[in-house]
Each structure stands twice: as C-alpha cells, then as structure tokens.
Amino acid sequence: MTGTIVKAISSFYYVEAENKIYETKVRGNLRYNNIELVTGDRVDIEVLDEENRKGVIFKSHKRSNLMKRPPVANITQAILVFSVKSPDPNLSLIDRFLITAMKEHVEIIICFNKIDLDDEKLIESLKANYSAAGYPIVPVSAETGYNVEALRDYLRDNTTIVAGPSGAGKSTLINQLVKDAKLKTGEVxxxxxxxxxxxxYTELIKLDENAFIADSPGFSSIDISDIEERDLKEYFPEFYEYDEQCxxxxxxxxxxxxxxxxxxxxEQGLIAERRYESYLQLLNEIRERSSRRRN
Ligand SMILES: Nc1nc2c(ncn2[C@@H]2O[C@H](COP(=O)(O)OP(=O)(O)OP(=O)(O)O)[C@@H](O)[C@H]2O)c(=O)[nH]1
Ligand SMILES: [Mg+2]
Ligand SMILES: [Zn+2]
Incomplete structure (x- = not known):
C-alpha cells in the first residue's frame, strides 16, 4: 500500500493509507540509505498487523520538495502565521521564511493573526511591507474566528503547511479551520x-482526497546559508520589475x-524600505558566512 507519513515521532512513522492510520517503523535496508523520512513523505508499507494497524515502511518515494523548517516534504503551499502582537512579529524571520519557501517552490500566504488585539492598527504597516511583493496577505483572528473563512479557499487541492513562531496561533487557527482537529494550544x-x-511535531491532517493541512512546531530562527549572494535578489519579487532597468x-x-x-x-516608496534593509542585511550575512568558510 502507498501512503503518506502524517507524523514522525523518533523512530515511529504514522502513515495514512486508504483512510486508515498505521503505526510503522522503517525496514532496515531503507535505513542504510541514510534518508531521514519526514512528515509528508510518500511511502510504501507492508501491513504486519491489520487489526492493530501496524506495518513497516519498505520504500520511500521521490520528493517534490523538502522544507527544513518546519521539516516537511511534498507540500504545495505554506500559510505563514505571525501575530500582529503578543508575540511581536520578527520581520527578519518573515523574510527568511519567505526565502526558504520560495526556494522549494511553495506557494505562500502571509497570515497576520490576533487582529482582535490590534488597537493600534499595526496591520497597516505590516501589510505595506509586503504588498509590493505580491504575496496574499490575510489578517485573521483565530480566537474570534474573524476572517478565518478567507483562508478556506486556499486549502482546496493543496497540501498546506501552517508555519510560524511559537505562540503565533497556528494550532488555534487550524482548530478553527478543521472541525475535529482538537490540537493542543498553549499560552504565550x-x-x-x-x-x-x-x-x-509536524502533523498532517487529511481534509479530503486531495487536501492536507499540517500543524508544525514554532521556529525562532531560519538559516539561509545555502543561498548565493548573487541569487538573493531572486527571492524579493518586488525587485523584479526594476531589475532590468539598472x-x-x-x-x-x-x-x-x-x-x-x-x-x-x-527612495520613491515603490519598494518598502524595511524590505530593502532586510535584503542588505541578509546579503551581508551571506557574505560573512562565505568568507568564514574560505578561512
Ligand atoms: N487574542 C488572541 N489570542 C490568540 C489568537 N490566536 C491564538 N491566540 C492565543 O495565542 C496562544 C498561542 O496559540 P497557539 O495556537 O498555541 O500557538 P502556536 O502557534 O500553535 O504555538 P506553538 O505550538 O508553540 O508553535 C494561545 O493562548 C491562544 O489562545 C487570536 O487570534 N487572538
Ligand atoms: Mg501549536
Ligand atoms: Zn540595481
């Protein structure tokens, strides 16, 4: 049977196949290939005990992509969740995530959560930073349910990872979107x-035959050291239309x-200054790292 790893806990892999979840381990020969299987991987399993839903993975399929943070394979889309406050959004972390997602050809939706707390209308400047880049931006309150429905259309026919820092409200949001998800949430x-x-753990929830959504652990840093200095600008879509005119x-x-x-x-305000500064900062970071590598 072919299935999808919906959750990986140390050496156990929970595989969804034919609408059932099997608890599996990886057969020895596969382990020697040194492939670390992750949530989202497609695998072939042999059922050892149908009654207790136990099996073994004997083959893993080629991936269409692989994200490191959060660790997940074969996704088509990411909903990046940051709260407008509590915790405050770390803009550099947003930009880093956008880069790693673009690198894996993942569609991106930026979701600013906790709009119910936004008395100062912080959302306006957050939106302004990213509007020229063209990513869809969806303000929501996972707590009150405000605008959560706006995300639903995006989920159709996609495998979506919900990613962002701890406390942003990822699990709360999925609980709103998926009736029986019942994910655990925790206070900031x-x-x-x-x-x-x-x-x-990164955990896939099946929505229907063609759609999955995954909750994931919060992250606080993202490494972009595998990007080359001259390629960095490719990850800033708002630069594209001016690039040829330099x-x-x-x-x-x-x-x-x-x-x-x-x-x-x-200078003309057509590209957000904050994004350009972020670009320069990341450029320097890449340089410092490669000069350290050379030494
Ligand atoms: N005021 C307000 N609080 C929210 C909202 N969404 C989530 N919270 C609260 O924020 C806290 C963190 O929510 P979680 O859903 O656990 O956050 P998470 O992103 O899943 O965090 P990790 O699992 O630690 O990565 C909880 O106390 C939620 O009740 C919201 O829209 N408004
Ligand atoms: Mg969570
Ligand atoms: Zn230029």
Missing amino acids: SEKIGRGRHTTR RFGSKCIHEKEPACRVKEAV
Missing part, C-alpha cells in the same frame, strides 16, 4: 513574550552600484 509567556512550544542590468545586486533602479524605487 508574559515574562519572555514568546510561546511555549506547545506543538512538538545601469548594470541583471548584474546589479542593488547595493552600491550607480544608477540602480531598485534603490531609486525604494
């Missing part, structure tokens, strides 16, 4: 202003070059 610590890492054309990395149309667009 007042003292440190962060979530308590309530969700421990004096150095597509060779321009929009940093210190003269007659750079991207820098001009930033």
Whole structure:
C-alpha cells in the first residue's frame, strides 16, 4: 500500500493509507540509505498487523520538495502565521521564511493573526511591507474566528503547511479551520513574550482526497546559508520589475552600484524600505558566512 507519513515521532512513522492510520517503523535496508523520512513523505508499507494497524515502511518515494523548517516534504503551499502582537512579529524571520519557501517552490500566504488585539492598527504597516511583493496577505483572528473563512479557499487541492513562531496561533487557527482537529494550544509567556512550544511535531491532517493541512512546531530562527549572494535578489519579487532597468542590468545586486533602479524605487516608496534593509542585511550575512568558510 502507498501512503503518506502524517507524523514522525523518533523512530515511529504514522502513515495514512486508504483512510486508515498505521503505526510503522522503517525496514532496515531503507535505513542504510541514510534518508531521514519526514512528515509528508510518500511511502510504501507492508501491513504486519491489520487489526492493530501496524506495518513497516519498505520504500520511500521521490520528493517534490523538502522544507527544513518546519521539516516537511511534498507540500504545495505554506500559510505563514505571525501575530500582529503578543508575540511581536520578527520581520527578519518573515523574510527568511519567505526565502526558504520560495526556494522549494511553495506557494505562500502571509497570515497576520490576533487582529482582535490590534488597537493600534499595526496591520497597516505590516501589510505595506509586503504588498509590493505580491504575496496574499490575510489578517485573521483565530480566537474570534474573524476572517478565518478567507483562508478556506486556499486549502482546496493543496497540501498546506501552517508555519510560524511559537505562540503565533497556528494550532488555534487550524482548530478553527478543521472541525475535529482538537490540537493542543498553549499560552504565550508574559515574562519572555514568546510561546511555549506547545506543538512538538509536524502533523498532517487529511481534509479530503486531495487536501492536507499540517500543524508544525514554532521556529525562532531560519538559516539561509545555502543561498548565493548573487541569487538573493531572486527571492524579493518586488525587485523584479526594476531589475532590468539598472545601469548594470541583471548584474546589479542593488547595493552600491550607480544608477540602480531598485534603490531609486525604494527612495520613491515603490519598494518598502524595511524590505530593502532586510535584503542588505541578509546579503551581508551571506557574505560573512562565505568568507568564514574560505578561512
Ligand atoms: N487574542 C488572541 N489570542 C490568540 C489568537 N490566536 C491564538 N491566540 C492565543 O495565542 C496562544 C498561542 O496559540 P497557539 O495556537 O498555541 O500557538 P502556536 O502557534 O500553535 O504555538 P506553538 O505550538 O508553540 O508553535 C494561545 O493562548 C491562544 O489562545 C487570536 O487570534 N487572538
Ligand atoms: Mg501549536
Ligand atoms: Zn540595481
């Protein structure tokens, strides 16, 4: 039988096949290949005990993509959840996540949660940062249910990972979207202003034959060291339309070059300054890392 790993806990893999969940382990020969199976992987299993739903994985299928943070394979879409406050959104972390998701050709929806707390209308400047980049932005309150329905259409025919920092409200949101999900949620610590890492595993929930949604553990950092300096600009879609117009054309990395149309667009307010600063910061980070590697 072919199935999908819906959850991985140490050496146990829970595999959904023919609408049943089997508890499986990986057969020895597969382990020698050194492939670490993750949630979302397609696998062939042999059922050892139908009554108790136990089996063994003897083959894993080729992946269409693999994300490291959160660890998940074969997804088509990510709903990136950050709260407008409590905890405050870390913009650099948003940008890093966008890069890693784009790299794996994952569709992205940015979801700003806890709108019910947003007395200062922080959402406006958050939206302004990302509107030129073209990602869909969906403000919601997972607590009150406000605008959660706007996400539902996106789920159709997709395998969606819900990702974001601890405490942003990922599990609360999925509980609103999926009637019997009953995922555990946890309070944000007042003292440190962060979530308590309530969700421990990336877990796929089957919505129908063609749609899955996955809850995932919160993350607080994302490594982008596998991106090359000259490729970084590809991950900032709001730069594309100006790229060719720089004096150095597509060779321009929009940093210190003269007659750079991207820098001009930033000055004209066509590209969010905050995003451009983030770009420069990541550029430096990539450089520092590669010079350290050389030494
Ligand atoms: N005010 C408000 N609180 C919310 C909202 N959504 C979630 N919360 C609260 O935020 C806290 C964290 O929610 P979780 O759903 O556990 O967050 P998570 O992103 O799953 O966190 P981890 O599993 O730790 O990664 C809980 O106390 C929720 O009740 C919201 O829209 N508004
Ligand atoms: Mg959670
Ligand atoms: Zn330029």
